[in-house]
Amino acid sequence: MTAIDLPTAPPRAARVATWLYFGLNGFAVGMWVVHIPSIEHATGITHSTLGLLLLVLGGAAFIGMQVAGPLVDRIGQRRLVPAAGVLLGISLFAPGLADSWWTLGLALIALGFGNGSIDVGMNAQAVVVERGYPRPIMASFHAVWSIGGAIAALIGAATLRADVPTQGTLSAAGVLCIVIALAAGRFLLEADEPAAEQEAPEERAKPPAKLVWALGGLAFGLMLSEGVANDWAALHFRDVLGTSVSTAAYAYGAFAVAMTVGRFLTDRVAAVVGPAAIVRYGAALAAVGLTVVIVVPWVPVALVGWALFGLGLAGGVPQLFTAAGNLDPRAAGALMARVVGLGYVGLLAGPALIGGLAHWMPLNLAFILPLALCVLTFLGGNILKQRS
DSSP: OOGGGSOOOOOHHHHHHHHHHHHHHHHHHHHHHHTHHHHHHHHTOOHHHHHHHHHHHHHHHHHHHHHHHHHHHHHOHHHHHHHHHHHHHHHTTHHHHOOSHHHHHHHHHHHHHHHHHHHHHHHHHHHHHHHTSSSOOHHHHHHHHHHHHHHHHHHHHHHHHTTOOHHHHHHHHHHHHHHHHHHHGGGOOOOOOHHHHHSOGGGOOOOOHHHHHHHHHHHHHHHHHHHHHHHHHHHIIIIISOOOHHHHHHHHHHHHHHHHHHHHHHHHHHHHHOHHHHHHHHHHHHHHHHHHHHHOOOHHHHHHHHHHHHHHHTTHHHHHHHHHHTSOGGGHHHHHHHHHHHHHHHHHHHHHHHHHHTTTSOHHHHTHHHHHHHHHHHHHTTHHHHHO
16 A cells, blocks of 8 residues: 555544634624614615615625636635635625615625635535545535524624624624634645646546536525525415414524534435435425425424425535535636536525516415426436436
8 A cells, every 4th residue: 555545534623624614604694694674774775775785795796706716726725715704704894884875885795705705715625625534524514604694693683682883793793704714724725636637638628518507507496495495484474374473483494493404414314325315305305395385374384394495405505516526626616616606696596586476476386486496406416426
């Protein structure tokens, strides 16, 4: 056995550091989301203006992803990921300082760009870290993102209840993000590709474009479905089932908790059944859950439906990101930017499409769109098995 064949210890320090970046990202996004009402009031903008500015935020995030993807391949993950984390932290100061629609727009451009940049960078790092383990670990990183958002919601609710100024809370959160981003950067890994370096140039075939687009299409469908639950689950309970606002909150809560728990469980299941099964049968479970939501008028059963929907969607996206990052180690960042970017477009488009459909049909029937996408994901998920 040569030195290059000797087993090495899993990169635990890099794994913890990557957890921190995922938690940092979820925390930063959560702090912004929980303060949206107070920022809207402080700037004096209308709901429609806020909706347009949120599209600006999403567009800036998409651009950040496309810039960060090739850049991470060029300058390395140990440089880009901490830099993106610092940028995200700095940009978190800005929304609390905004006093008009255009200053808030500039703030959200910076926030979106930073969020998109770190999203691609930290997922690329997670792929590299996962290569050092004998089992899948990608889904656990995404679970930590959810926990970061939950912590932000709790802290934000407490500071708002205590009348702490939004500017002060977001600034403190920004400082925390900057400190974590700088402290964790030294533990990150760079992509190692000795096998690729030994290949002749003519043998280094690029992955088929159709495969990249197929992974992106699956990510689009799954993340569109997730976006629908994020924005419409509570409204489904209130407007379709006729519950109170407080009871309606349980619909999204059931979805979010089930998704977080599912992501912590996904890695061990994926090690046994493989990524294709996680994507396909997870999508099938999500389809069953959403079918229950569409057809059942009883609140307790519908609550189970939203939980099944979250559990089914929990593991699919991490498998797709891992597959994209491993298509070509020399261009992992650029490939992930395409797949993550398409998924993010779905996350943004889903709520808007459901809103449009709800003008023409009952809200629960509008959910047939994400249901159909879950069915298509079940049918097309075998592409991961072919890749492996």
